[in-house]
Amino acid sequence: MIAKRTFKYVLSFLMMFGALSIQAHEGDSTQVHEDHVAHSDESAHEGNLINSPEEIKAYIKHHLQDAHDFVFYTNGESGEHIGFSLPVILWDGGLQMFSSSKLDHGHAVAESNGNFYKLFHGKIYKTDAAGTITLDDHNHPTNVRPLDFSITKSVVGMLLTGLLMIFMFTRLAKSYKKGPIPTGFGRALEPLIIYVRDEIARPNIGETKYKKYMSFLLTVFFFIWICNLLGLTPLGFNVTGQIAVTACLALFTFLIVQFSGNKDYWGHIFWMPGVPVPMKIILAPIEVLGMFTKPFSLMIRLFANITAGHFVVMSLIALMITLKAMFGPVASTGVSVALTLFISVIEILVAFLQAFIFTMLSSLFIGMAVQEHEHH
């Protein structure tokens, strides 16, 4: 029993650490298209009231990305940010740690142990004392990037989720010592756990083998669900909307499927039984490709659904600004609030649905890997 629980803790810590360490390289592709709103990103931080569509786009883009500090409220006139800064942890030959308030949202150059760092489009680059960022032909910086292990907003979100899960489920497990029926909040958790076991794990993986994978499926299900719900709060989290986080989750599914594949599984990939030989040769590369596209689609599905949801919610909130000129402040606010409420309710459904789909497909892939086939 001790080994199972340790495995669960190790898995959830590995997930957090994995997402932490890929943080340094995430978001590269989304930068290419957004260069034309680069400068309005600065004006949104000047403290002006957000009025124009470009400022709205910059605001939304900034909130879809990860940040090194929490900003709960920005005073429109004075430009004052209310929130708190998170620690920046860099590995640059040596360990550098400082508060992100030194970076001042990209306006200042932070100095630490003789090295200078500056935020540019949300990423930290090593610069000289003046903070020069040299750009190449495509407007990408050529400065060196140190390895970024900072505690960013998404890391705080994941740690919150992890702590919440540990708290909830250890209490539920302990409550079983007193009797078979849980009390309190455990009464809400138990049907969910039984649902994952009886409707997701057992039909797909099989009666004899599902127990080994229950800890992974349960962790992934509740982690994605709680992180999605966190993103709907006004605190500004966007954990599962980071491609690094979903990539790690899909990577775990991929690794578990590959490492638990039995001989029949590999046989079906490389030398599909029951078809003529020319077909076997054609099917082999397709199956190998399928081995990679299945977790890839898991990653893209979760990332795209959650990011699109956040984008739509923020756009509908911004609707009250864009419609203000045409319909007046009261009508535009009313329309915006009604639509945003409607979309937020749908997003609550999407939060659960995406967790369910990820878990269901993971269990399907694991089931395909461990399935015993009858031999004719």
Add this chain to the structure above:
Amino acid sequence: MYNLIGAGLIVIGGGIGLGQIGGKAMEGIARQPEAAAKIQTAMIIIGALLEGLAFGALILGK
């Protein structure tokens, strides 16, 4: 402008797909009300897969 035409095409494709699933699911439930829960689960799963495709295309095409 071509962005909007592309987005419209993606929505049409997704709409047709989801409509087909919904319609066939309704027919199936009408024929056999006892199997309603299973059909509903399968419908939701395929709906999420299709949405994943549509959203993926939206994000890739930006």
